[in-house]
Amino acid sequence: MNTKRILLLVILSATFLQCRKLKKVVTKKSETFNDETNNFILQKRLHKLKEYSQKATKRLAALSDYSNFYNKYLTEILRSRVPGTVGHARVKNFIIRKLQEYNWDVKTQNFTMWTPLGPKNFTNIIGTLNPRADRVLALAAHYDSKILPVVNGKFFTAATDSAVPCAMLLDFARDLSDKAKEITSTLEQVSPQLLFLDGEEAFVEWTKTDSIYGSRYMAASMINASHWNPKLALHEISQLDSMDAFVLLDLLGAKDPTFYNWFPTTSRLYESLKKIEKNLRAEGQLFGVNHKHYSGHYFTGQRPEDIGIYGKIDDDHVPFMQKGVPILHIIPYPFPSTWHTLNDDEEHLDPTTIEDLLKIFRHFIFSYFSLE
Ligand code: 1BN
Ligand code: ZN
Numbered sequence: 624m625n626t627k628r629i630l631l632l633v634i635l636s637a638t639f640l641q642c643r644k645l646k647k648v649v650t651k652k653s654e655t656f657n658d659e660t661n662n663f664i665l666q667k668r669l670h671k672l673k674e675y676s677q678k679a680t681k682r683l684a685a686l687s688d689y690s691n692f693y694n695k696y697l698t699e700i701l702r703s704r705v706p707g708t709v710g711h712a713r714v715k716n717f718i719i720r721k722l723q724e725y726n727w728d729v730k731t732q733n734f735t736m737w738t739p740l741g742p743k744n745f746t747n748i749i750g751t752l753n754p755r756a757d758r759v760l761a762l763a764a765h766y767d768s769k770i771l772p773v774v775n776g777k778f779f780t781a782a783t784d785s786a787v788p789c790a791m792l793l794d795f796a797r798d799l800s801d802k803a804k805e806i807t808s809t810l811e812q813v814s815p816q817l818l819f820l821d822g823e824e825a826f827v828e829w830t831k832t833d834s835i836y837g838s839r840y841m842a843a844s845m846i847n848a849s850h851w852n853p854k855l856a857l858h859e860i861s862q863l864d865s866m867d868a869f870v871l872l873d874l875l876g877a878k879d880p881t882f883y884n885w886f887p888t889t890s891r892l893y894e895s896l897k898k899i900e901k902n903l904r905a906e907g908q909l910f911g912v913n914h915k916h917y918s919g920h921y922f923t924g925q926r927p928e929d930i931g932i933y934g935k936i937d938d939d940h941v942p943f944m945q946k947g948v949p950i951l952h953i954i955p956y957p958f959p960s961t962w963h964t965l966n967d968d969e970e971h972l973d974p975t976t977i978e979d980l981l982k983i984f985r986h987f988i989f990s991y992f993s994l995e
Contacts, residue, residue: 672990687981696790704768722750725800726847748819756814762789787876809993842942877971880955888949897922
């Protein structure tokens, strides 16, 4: 009986000690994880943009040229691009080919979704300059075009919606790969990622289920996919958590756009764009005047109170925003007057405005990745 009691006592004390040890390990592990995670979140939020001298600013501005932009990229995309058509396949292949030619890591997502017109096949394209980087800054645009009836043989080419934004991303892709032949310390931490989204447009009428097919699919797949990061205790996080921000370009190319700061979580990035515009104007590098809105700037700051749609413009950012990714929505307000009409074509683009925007965005991207 006594021996039995002693044995029980020994077993109980051993179990108690084991539990205490285990608790210590678990607490230590979660504390370590939190420190690293906090550090990671801070790096994401406080990422510093490089400042450039006047001379470097001029050199950077000289990289933006409308003719080059038009001949190399825009002309290939300016065609009807309705999912399932030959035009759509041509543009998809052009984007993939260019990214591969510029040595980006290219992944495609092929998927089928139900639409009011039956099942449709879609393809999202994801280009990453350094897939081994800890984080990414995503720059996105949709490459499909809306179905509109052909009138007198004229097809809808959706120039601002979003042929111009896609051509801009490819123009930046070439420069980024030229400049990033060696992976710098910044590019080890954070890489540009270009997202060419399919199926943004509604097939019949814009509703939650008939719109943004590509971005709904991509956000859902990225939250479930892991991104390898050996510096974190668990060694991996979701691909969405590795995103500093999702920057969406839409409806660009018409004269005199005004861009508002829609989201407080990316105010810092918006303010950088505003400052870059101010500096480029001071250097005499911008030629669009934006008379209509009095400010004389494209990036005017907070939305005026009379716009009752604060953060409510439905677009490809929504699924990413709902999953907690900070959003920078670069879309003019008001929309171009040609929006969703056959007049959203080459003739209604403003080359001066496009070249100005190329200069502002290129400067922003170069400074985000500290490129010389
Ligand atoms: C933007 C360009 N959108 C479609 N083409 C999104 C949108 C749809 C914005 C409906 C407002 C209303
Ligand atoms: Zn549209």
